[in-house]
Amino acid sequence: MTDAILVLNGGSSSLKFAVFDGRDELPLVLRGNVASLGQQPRLHVEAVGDQPVIERSLGGGPIDIAKAFATVASLLADRDLLHRIGRVGHRVVHGGRDFTEPTRLDARAIEALRLLEPLAPIHQRINLEIVALAAGLLPHALQVGCFDTAFHSTRPAVAKTYGLPRAMTEAGIISYGFHGLSYSHIASKLRGRYxxxxxxxxxxxxxxxxxxxxxxxxxxxxxxxxxxxxxxxxxxxxxxxxxxxxxxxxxxxxxxxxxxxxxxxxxxxxxxxxxxxxxxxxxxxxxxxxxxxxxxxxxxxxxxxxxxxxxxxxxxxxxxxxxxxxxxxxxxxxxxxxxxxxxxxxxxxxxxxxxxxxxxxxxxxxxxxxxxIPTDEERAVAAQLSSELHRHEHPSPGGQEG
Structure with missing residues (x-):
């Protein structure tokens, strides 16, 4: 039964992870992070349901993102969750102009996203390395990218344009904006409130x-x-x-x-x-x-x-x-x-x-x-995957997807 969503959110010094049940309300199954990768790495797992908090040192020296991912993979195996994961949502920092909605991370998409690495040198390479690691661990799961820049694609052109020659603007040298998954979550909370x-x-x-x-x-x-x-x-x-x-x-x-x-x-x-x-x-x-x-x-x-x-x-x-x-x-x-x-x-x-x-x-x-309002980028990713699945399962009248 592959009903669970794994969310992976990698940064320069941490790897956050969460597993959500794929039902409408997206109940949380597991959440934690591997932090301080470049110093004294530690695993933290939140208490969810009857599972206790876990705080564990991962050694006295730095580790890379691959070792952090291996720690998460081991935890997922120990909790017997690997077989349940049908979708993996990845926070990807830069989506450029073309990636403005959740996107299946196939070879073509990965190649396009690699071209954006110079625009987010701290994060983009790490994000894509995590995609490769997750695909190796869960070859039958759907790998989906959700982009920090996408939330800001609604801004008017005047808010995105720099005072540069038009040819440069048309080539993609524009304002993209970031932290979009965090803002998306806060926007949903504000809608719930107001x-x-x-x-x-x-x-x-x-x-x-x-x-x-x-x-x-x-x-x-x-x-x-x-x-x-x-x-x-x-x-x-x-x-x-x-x-x-x-x-x-x-x-x-x-x-x-x-x-x-x-x-x-x-x-x-x-x-x-x-x-x-x-x-x-x-x-x-x-x-x-x-x-x-x-x-x-x-x-x-x-x-x-x-x-x-x-x-x-x-x-x-x-x-x-x-x-x-x-x-x-x-x-x-x-x-x-x-x-x-x-x-x-x-x-x-x-x-x-x-x-x-x-x-x-x-x-x-x-x-x-x-x-x-506390932010929750992982839940924002899971919500986007859930919404996208619902959209594809229930296309709008006439066969055109909304």
Whole structure:
């Protein structure tokens, strides 16, 4: 019986996984992650049903994504789940212009997605390696890609276009946007809360080691801070965020940085880590007395506050602000400071509600409702697979699929 959906979500330092029963409500069967791959890897498995939490060290040295996957495969075998898995959903960071809906990952699709590796060098290669590993483990299961960029394909052309020669735009040098699976999940939660209006004019702040903002109108992406690559927009844990292109020219021409050195600098040595010189981890920075740590936090908050203003302009106002992802869900101080930076929009955060981590953290008189909603990219992938299966099983009248 192949009724279960396995979801695999690989990053530069972790592999998240989840198994869902394929029924309409997608009951969770198993969820966990292999974290800190490059340092001291650990397996964490959540308690689901009568299964206990598992916390296990995987040794004192770094492991690659293949060994992390082998750990997950062993766990699936131990839980007697391999024979149940009929579909495997993969979070793929970059889908370019062509991949805007869940897609079967056959050889042709994989080849096209490999061409996008330079646009997401940290993630894309890892995502596709996981696809190959999963296909080897489960040769009879359907491998399906769900794309972080797809959610933002609804934006108008003016929101995607750079001031470059038209031929470059037509060749695909445009803004794509990322964190789309997270935003898709939050949009579904907003629809569940508010109905079809999905919170009206909403800004969602996905604040984790990677960070971005998305402006949504009735749950549909209108604008976002990330663009052509995952470097753009806010400063992040180790990524620089938006940067004057002249800085890149200076580093290449005057500082004589090699391309490889520049990639390492912008993706791995900048952001909170680069500004503070201490860490890219927000918990560490908040706990530090070092002035440079405070300056890194100040810059993080300032850039978010400024971009909230920009996205509110794109929306023509603001009704709802949502915090999600690691920092957004777990750092009350950062939420409160961002709320203060955006208070001119009529929002106010209730200190006590915020400290308790309630779902609604705005005070009663706030004209903008402020929420904290945990993200769930794995469930978003499973929901897309389930919806796609239903669409193919029940085509619209006349034989045309909707």
């Amino acid at each position: 109905g079809a209006g999905a919170g009206g004019r909403a800004i969602v702040a996905h604040l984790g080691s990677g960070a971005s903002l998305c402006a949504m109108n009735c749950g549909v992406s209108v604008a976002t801070t990330m663009g052509f690559s995952t470097l753009d927009g806010l400063i992040m844990s180790t990524r620089c965020g938006a940067l004057d292109p002249g800085v890149i020219l200076h580093l290449l021409q005057d500082r004589k940085l090699s391309t490889d050195r520049l990639v390492t600098l912008l993706y791995e040595q900048s952001g909170l880590l680069g500004v503070s010189g201490i860490s890219g981890d927000m918990v560490t920075l908040i706990g530090s007395d070092d002035r440079a740590a405070a300056e890194a936090i100040d810059l993080f908050v300032y850039r978010i506050g400024r971009e909230i203003g920009s996205l509110a302009a794109a929306l023509g106002g603001l009704d709802t602000l949502v915090f999600t992802a690691g920092i957004g869900e777990n750092a009350p101080l950062i939420r409160e400071r961002i709320g203060a930076a955006a208070s001119w929009l009529g929002l106010g955060i209730d200190h006590n509600r915020n400290q308790r981590g309630e779902e609604i953290i705005s005070f009663a008189g706030s004209s903008v409702e402020v929420l904290v």
